[in-house]
Amino acid sequence: MILYLFDIDGTLLHARRSGSRSFEAVFADRHGIAGACQGVRFGGKTDPALIEEIFVARLGRPPSETERAAFLDAYLALLRAHLECHGVEVLAGVADALAWLSARPGVLLGVATGNVRAGADAKLAAAGLAGYFALGGYGCDSQLRAELVAAAIARGRQRAELREVVVVGDTVHDITAARACGAIACAVATGSDPAEALQHADVVLGSMAELPAWHAARYGADLPARILGDLRRGLPFDAAFRESAGVSLDEAESAWARDLNLPWIWMVRLGSSLTVWMVATLLMLIAWAVKRARDRRMMEHWQDEEGPRPVAPRLRTVGDDDQDDGGTVH
Numbered sequence: 001m002i003l004y005l006f007d008i009d010g011t012l013l014h015a016r017r018s019g020s021r022s023f024e025a026v027f028a029d030r031h032g033i034a035g036a037c038q039g040v041r042f043g044g045k046t047d048p049a050l051i052e053e054i055f056v057a058r059l060g061r062p063p064s065e066t067e068r069a070a071f072l073d074a075y076l077a078l079l080r081a082h083l084e085c086h087g088v089e090v091l092a093g094v095a096d097a098l099a100w101l102s103a104r105p106g107v108l109l110g111v112a113t114g115n116v117r118a119g120a121d122a123k124l125a126a127a128g129l130a131g132y133f134a135l136g137g138y139g140c141d142s143q144l145r146a147e148l149v150a151a152a153i154a155r156g157r158q159r160a161e162l163r164e165v166v167v168v169g170d171t172v173h174d175i176t177a178a179r180a181c182g183a184i185a186c187a188v189a190t191g192s193d194p195a196e197a198l199q200h201a202d203v204v205l206g207s208m209a210e211l212p213a214w215h216a217a218r219y220g221a222d223l224p225a226r227i228l229g230d231l232r233r234g235l236p237f238d239a240a241f242r243e244s245a246g247v248s249l250d251e252a253e254s255a256w257a258r259d260l261n262l263p264w265i266w267m268v269r270l271g272s273s274l275t276v277w278m279v280a281t282l283l284m285l286i287a288w289a290v291k292r293a294r295d296r297r298m299m300e301h302w303q304d305e306e307g308p309r310p311v312a313p314r315l316r317t318v319g320d321d322d323q324d325d326g327g328t329v330h
C-alpha cells in the first residue's frame, strides 16, 4: 500500500485567513492585546506551537496547559464561524487529484497537518474534501511536525502494510518532517514557501494538478521490472503481481474497468477467464445440439428412402394364448 499524507493549508486549500483571524480575536478577547499574530508566520507550524509562539512574543511566557486548552476551545468556535461565513478556496487540481488517487488500487489517503483534529475536520468539511481521507496526524498529536507525521504513519500501518509513504506539503517544514520519517517529500508550490525554497524535496510540483502524472510515472513505469524481479525470486505470477503492485490481479482489473468509459467495459468482461469458460461451454452445448438435430434429420431421410419398415416378428412365449398364432414363429 502507498500512503499519501497531505498537509491542508496551502496544499489542499486556502482558508482565507480564518485561522489567523480566529487566533488574533481569541488573544484580544482573553488577553487584551490586538494584532497579536502580526509578524508570526503560520506556514508549516502546528496550532499548539503557534499558541506558544504568540504567548512568548506578547506575554513573555509560554501558556499553561489550562490556558492552551481554553485558547483552543475558543479558537475552534471562532474558526467554525469564520469558515461558515467566508468558506475556503480549494486549490487548483486538488479535487481531481484526490478523486483520481482515491480510485487507484493500493493507495491510502490521509492528512498530516498542524491543525488540531477538530480544526482540520472543519476546514476539510468546508472544502468538501473530508470523505477522501481515512486517517491523519494532527497538531493535537504533537507540537512537532515530524512527530505528527510519524503518528499518521503509525495509523496507516495499523490499516495495511505500507510499501511507501509520500508526504505532500507546501513548506520546508513538511519536507523536513517527511525526511525525518523516511517518507518521500513531495512539495507543492501553492502555499507560503516559494518553489525555490522547496528544491530539496524529492519532487516539486507547480500545483496538485501535476500529482496524478507524477504518481503514474513513479508507480506505473517500473511495475513490469519489479514483477520480473519477483518472478526471478521464484514467486508465482499472482503473488509477484500482488507484491509489486500492492493489489491482486482481480483488484487491478476492477480498477481498470472503472477507469474505462462505459462503452468499452464489455471488452474487459469478455477478457476475463470466467467469461471465456462460459462462452466455450455455451459453444460446446450449441455444437452438440446442432449435431444431434442433423443426425436425426439424416435418420429420417434414410427411413423415407427405404420405405416403411417390416413389422418385426413377435416371439411366442409359454403362456401366450394358443389362438393368437398370426405372424409368430416357434
Ligand SMILES: [Mg+2]
Residues within 6 Å of the ligand: 007, 008, 009, 010, 011, 043, 044, 169, 170, 171, 191
Ligand atoms: Mg501548509
